[in-house]
Amino acid sequence: MKHLVTVERLCLAGHSLALAFGLAGLLLVLPNPEFIASLPTVGQTAFGWSMANGGVGYILLGAVTVAIYAYRTLGIRHWLTFMLPAVILSLGSELLGTSTGFPFGAYGYLNGLGYKIAGLVPFTIPLSWFYVGLCCYVLARSGLESIGLPLWAKLVGSIALGSVLLTAWDFVLDPAMSQAPYPFWEFGEVGEFFGMPYRNVTGWLGTGAIFMFVASLFWGAKPLNLNRAQLSVPLIVYLINFAFGAIITVTELDSRYLIPTSMSIVLGVVPAIALWWMTKPAQGVESALSGNLTREVPTVSVGVGQK
Template sequence: MTRLMRIEKWCLWGHVLSMAFGLAGLLWVMPHPEILDYLPAGSTLYRWSMAGGGVVYILLGTVAVALYLRRTFGWQAWLSFMIPALAISLSSELSGTSTGFPFGDYSYLNGLGYKIAGLVPFTIPLSWFYVGVSAYLLARGGLLGERMTWVRQLAAIATGALLLMSWDFVLDPAMSQTAMPFWYWHQPGAFFGMPYENFAGWFVTGAMFMSVAALFWQRNERLQNLDREQLMVPLIMYLANFSFAMFMSVGGGIYVPIFLGIVVGAAPAIACWWFAPKSSTADADPAAQLPPMPVMEMVSTPAGVSK
């Protein structure tokens, strides 16, 4: 196993675990600060988590997905998605925070890192990238197959944009209404504080950078007929971030977006993975293709031995 593959795994599972750590802080410790008295260095860890926890988990997710794309499909596939995703999503966010178009009238608070132009945290376009490419790869795997007609291409882009929008279905109400909100709406909308135009903005923004990537990816044979093993990392990434949003919503007593998100997001994502071709190495249990937790790898691999 190469050093970059080890870094990819550490970042992937670090991303998942840091989200769980952040959930514990927001939903468990914040309402009950007396818990910190019983934890070693509890107050210090809590301050670190609140000050930079959001930045850390987003950076870990970005590195994990970037290394996965480079390893699985090549550096051209990675950059031809990442660059349009960052540029288009940042443009939409800057427009949204300064003019209200296309998402509505909102502003970011602190907690997600340095703000570009004083408006958009630098981590926001990164989250569009790694969740967006995970959603699009799942859609491609479930819908394209070997026959890449233009109808299927459009269906994959629309499905990927829908999966991305569905994540925000669940995330936005919780992250803007939690005890420590990360953004707020100047004019709260009818859907649990969100304006309905926000959904259209998410769908169109995602569809735009997915369409650009689809044009660049046409000649890459490794991106055709994706199988379940290749899609395992995107599935983990999408479901982990969806679960984070879901638990945040549960903690805030917001349930309707969860059910809608499951119907149009989590369930279709799993279905796309399931309908992708079964990989040749996944003969029995698909779960066996999950990247192992680094701690398990350390226990099973003697020091100084690489696989």
């Protein structure tokens, strides 16, 4: 498992750097075309390529990071039975939304996020639903497992809280990606909720809840038994993706957008950190440093042996 941890950490570092580079490009470089013009031809070509493909890169790196994390920490069964419903159902929801306006409102994707499936939805979008969605669900389920709730309340609460965490991220993502000077999608109607239709919020809640519910049927009721060290990757991925959208929203849009940003913090960031903290700490220095590598086999066997 050590080589998987190494690859996972490299991908997480690449994911973080790609987000940081994207922020620098969107906030500092693109608004100053004289800087781009001062670059040599090779530099201009490289910058143009990186900005055109940066969105694809950071999403792919995030998806690979979380896929490896899920495989080594939860087991192949848990990984695939979350990823496949998340990708398939979110893609169906996005294709329906871009075709009919339901369930997110009238919207369409622009360029910058890769090849569009059926000419409508970039292939990277379902992957982003997967990797952020799994982080939200694992944090919610692990946190609720640590308190004395009835089994049904833990399972239902994990789906509900996981979908809220996912939707809270969208409160900063959608303004940043649709209303900033360099958008990646656009709404075809005037949105009542800071440029977004209200049904975009219910569409996010519903889509997340549906694929989390389907995944929970496969996962069963067996506790995940994850500690804080094992939940560090989901928390980090969630927080850096929040920060990406929040920084663009706060710096590029007017002060009204401090409201959805604050809502995202209250409904997403604070609960995510609280859920992580509610879980048991890792036992021993070695597990804290290595992501509990010494207990990988028991953890995987729990994931595979349930239901």
